[in-house]
Amino acid sequence: MDLHTLNTLNYEEFFEHFGNIVEKCPLISGAVWSRRPFSSALELESSVYEFIDSLPSSGQEGILRCHPDLAGKELISRTLTQESMKEQNQAGLTSLSQSERETLTLLNSQYKLKFGFPFVICAKMSDKNKIIEALRSRIQNDRVEELGTGIAEVKKICHLRLQDIFFKTCPTRL
Numbered sequence: 001m002d003l004h005t006l007n008t009l010n011y012e013e014f015f016e017h018f019g020n021i022v023e024k025c026p027l028i029s030g031a032v033w034s035r036r037p038f039s040s041a042l043e044l045e046s047s048v049y050e051f052i053d054s055l056p057s058s059g060q061e062g063i064l065r066c067h068p069d070l071a072g073k074e075l076i077s078r079t080l081t082q083e084s085m086k087e088q089n090q091a092g093l094t095s096l097s098q099s100e101r102e103t104l105t106l107l108n109s110q111y112k113l114k115f116g117f118p119f120v121i122c123a124k125m126s127d128k129n130k131i132i133e134a135l136r137s138r139i140q141n142d143r144v145e146e147l148g149t150g151i152a153e154v155k156k157i158c159h160l161r162l163q164d165i166f167f168k169t170c171p172t173r174l
């Protein structure tokens with residue numbers, strides 16, 4: 001997608017392309033649309049991060065709570081968003097053994113009980129073993145630290161989703 005197109009999308013069209021760059025948080029894209037014109041794709045990405053960083057902790061916790069568990073009920077019931085399905089599949093979470101699934105389910109529940117928001121990690125940059133390892137170690141952290149780490153992972157997920165959108169629409173420009 002070239003810059004002219006990006007900057008001339010009305011907000012409905014902007015939602016079509018960018019509505020789920022942060023999982024189930026179209027409000028962020030709705031807010032960032034007001035920041036156009038963008039001088040680059042990078043500036044669009046920075047506007048998303050600035051919006052997220054400007055939220056109070058309750059708002060950032062809300063963003064984490066919009067994320068489905070990894071290998072959770074939405075994956076089982078096939079109600080994941082397209083983006084999440086692709087990311088979870090890429091990390092090998094659609095081909096877990098029974099014991100791996102049980103371990104992830106237990107750790108996810110313990111994590112949510114402790115923090116009041118789900119464990120979030122950029123699945124595309126990880127794999128099932130690293131995810132289980134990260135969950136085991138991050139559950140030991142305190143809440144403030146985990147909120148920060150979770151939001152950092154949300155930004156990584158957003159970065160890769162934006163790359164997909166821009167690359168998909170102009171694959172020739174490598």
Ligand SMILES: NC(=O)NC1=NC(=O)NC1=O
Pocket residue numbers: 023067068069070083084087088118119120121122123124157
């Ligand atoms: N709880 C999560 O970490 N969810 C996710 N990570 C991803 O990379 N995609 C998701 O949906």
